[in-house]
Amino acid sequence: MTRIRVEGITKRFGDTPAINGVSLDVRPGELFTLVGPSGCGKTTLLRIIAGLLEQDAGQILFNEDRMDDVPPYLRNIGVVFQNYAIFPHLTVGENIAYGLKARRVPTDRIAAKVAEAARLVQLDGLVDRMPAQLSGEQQQRVVLARALTIEPRLLLMDEPLSNLDAKLRVQIRSLIRQLQRELRITTIYVTHDQEEALAISDTIAVMDRGRVLQIGQPWELYLTPATRFVADFIGTMNVLRGVVAGPGPEPGEVAVAMEFGERWRIRATGGAGQPVSLGVRPESLHLAPGSNADTAWQSLTGTVTEVVYLGSTVRYQLQVGKGLQVTAEIHNPDFSAMHTVGERLTLWTAAGRLVPLPEERGGG
């Protein structure tokens, strides 16, 4: 198993930096995801790691080996591309065997390994087909098998699911995860889909404009985003602003005058007059009134502007004061909990579910 270290990688296209001093440490055998909006540099970074693009500065290490001068065909990396990049003139079997032939593996062993790989990705019986006869999902399985048969030190996947429809996406996603665990291959996975990133990863790095904003396990990113960008990008986050009004009733607490008029108590330090941004996930806002006496609960009141019924959840948009929209998600809604546009609602949240966010100028 290979540990991958990316140290201070910078890449410019003309005057614009596509990657700006990025460092990563990918543990052996883990599935590490680069997630970010399009143009954030994640694919560029992937191509640099694959050796298909040369960095302007920084280095790449596989365990203790520096890879910077190793050409891509000697790096022993399996790459799965977004558009499959299947060889259309070769059969499924020949596609899978392609890397083995380049390594001059004896013919009988190639046959055995191709059969094994085809079985792994559930394509047995299709090895003599031409790619044009396969569906997009089957082609993606071929490309996965092709990348795995060479027993790569590292597997790179560039948006491998983006051309599939929703159901198949989930199927292939679990197949990838299962194979990656079984074969214990260090994998770097690129996606713009935060849900996919949360579902598949051991570790996630959120990228924006050529920089890494936060690295962590999926729940760390979701529960304690380090910046407003991360908070917005991973899931939905309501951002509520206020100003510290003075010390709270308990030690270690402050009272905050919220922009919509309520006075909240949060666990923080800070002098009066200091601006505060608090993040609240939609599912942390509740309809059921908590005990007013319980000082751990905070409330806000607004008018319902939109109701989206999704079966297992119902999503409310509330107008809270002037210019502040808040999203709340109620799980397992029953009839008594259904509200309509125009109603005034009071929502509650536990102080423990509030995420203090750093103030960002022009943030996100």
Added chain:
Amino acid sequence: MARRRRDFWWTITVLGFLTVLAFLVYPLVTVFITSFTGEGKRFVLADNYHRFLTHRYYYSSLINSLYLSTLATLGALVVGTALAFAVTRYPLPGKTFLRTAANLALLSPPFIGAYSWVVLFGRMGLVNRALGTIGWSLPTIYGWRGILLVFTVQYFPFVFLLVSGALRSVDQSIEDAALSLGSPPRRTFVTAILPVIAPSLTAGALLVFMATMADFGTPMIIGEGLRTLPTLMYGEFINELGGNPAMASTLGSFLILVNTAALMAQRYYAFRRAFNVVCIQPLSVRRVGRARLAAGTIFTYAVVAVALIPSLTIIISSFMPTRGPVMYVGLSLQSYRTIFHLVPRAIANTFALTALSVVLDVLLGVLVAYLLARRRSRSHAMLDGLIMLAYAIPGTVVGVGLIVVFNRPPIILTGTWMILLVSYFIRHLPYPVRSCTAMLQQIDVRVEEASVSLGVPPFRTFLKVTIPLMFPAIVSGAALAWMTTIGELSSSILLYSGPWATMSVAIFTEVFSNHFGTASALASILIAAAFVPLFLTYRMLGERAALGV
């Protein structure tokens, strides 16, 4: 991969530049310079140009050429567009036949087309003699009318091919949208469809204009002394009383200027008007009234019949007994016996030189196309432009340029077969380059990157992945180069010497010595030789396309 090294591809870049500079740019520049020389090879500023502009004998050739090319371009545009539109939009019977027949018209070189019209409607022609027996006669086919007829019939398929291609890429929704917004059909065609196909229309017009400007054989055979730039240039260069290379070069410079200007104008126009059309549902076949359908059917079949007349005339007349220009009804292999006895060398030369030239074109063309498509840089864009220059430069100019340049040390090629090869090679290099570049733009680079990441170094990836995927383009580029090389006349007629005459040269001399039977036999072989590879390509590419490559 991004590193600039003096690797294999660097060598190909240098080789590409050297080839084009030595065999195209240097000869053309020499032609320009020669147009400024006077007696004793001394530099004169504008003597030749002054003579050109003050002597009707000279300047009339420019006027004739411009006049003929402009009218022929308009004629080809009208016929080609109408045919394309009818075949695309009307429910005509036998559409495959119509398409194939229009393509077949491209097979016979234009000068053979000209000659076939002479065989039919010339003074000793079959039709005129038949009419003569009942006391009728037709106006003569010679002169500018004949040239215009041949030009239009020979070159309208360019317009037809490009415009049908463009019409196939117009989405039905464009027409539907215009109609639903209240625009009547005719206005819809002019305001919604015509602008979308305009770039292809102008590209077709450019091809016709440049080809007719450059055509040497047609006015020679059917023009009866009508001077155009290429024929006068030839006459000035090869003159029994001693050639005048300086005046020939002056005429050549005008040819270069006119064609390059036309090319630039079209490029500029098409570049500004390039639309990205996404076509999911191509234009549908319309239901039309019975009268319109009948008119469309008669028109299309009439056009195609006229287009096929030259080839059919040649083939049929090659099996007729002849005496001089007079052909008799009957069946005979006399003409074929004569040519295999008389000019076996010319037939062998043609096949050998064409094959060799096409192989070289494909070898360099494939490699250069890869550079142009995958390693786009300023120098490669320049190489691209220089190679495409070969499209615009008439064969007569290339021929004169090559003679002037390679007639003197350090390299003397005149009098050898190599000078013919050089001309064929450089003039037809654009075909494989174009077809392969277009193909490469459709092949995802990631496929090649996947191969590299699987452990196959770049050059082996090129051989194992890129070449097989480019195969259809290689074949079609080679077929086009073969087809256009094998009947090449305008530079061959200048460059051949003694034993190195080609079939096109032999046909030309046979026509001028009134041996119509042998000319037809040779021309039939030429047409067949051009047809076979194209036919095979059609069949093969049809199968390939089914694989979805």
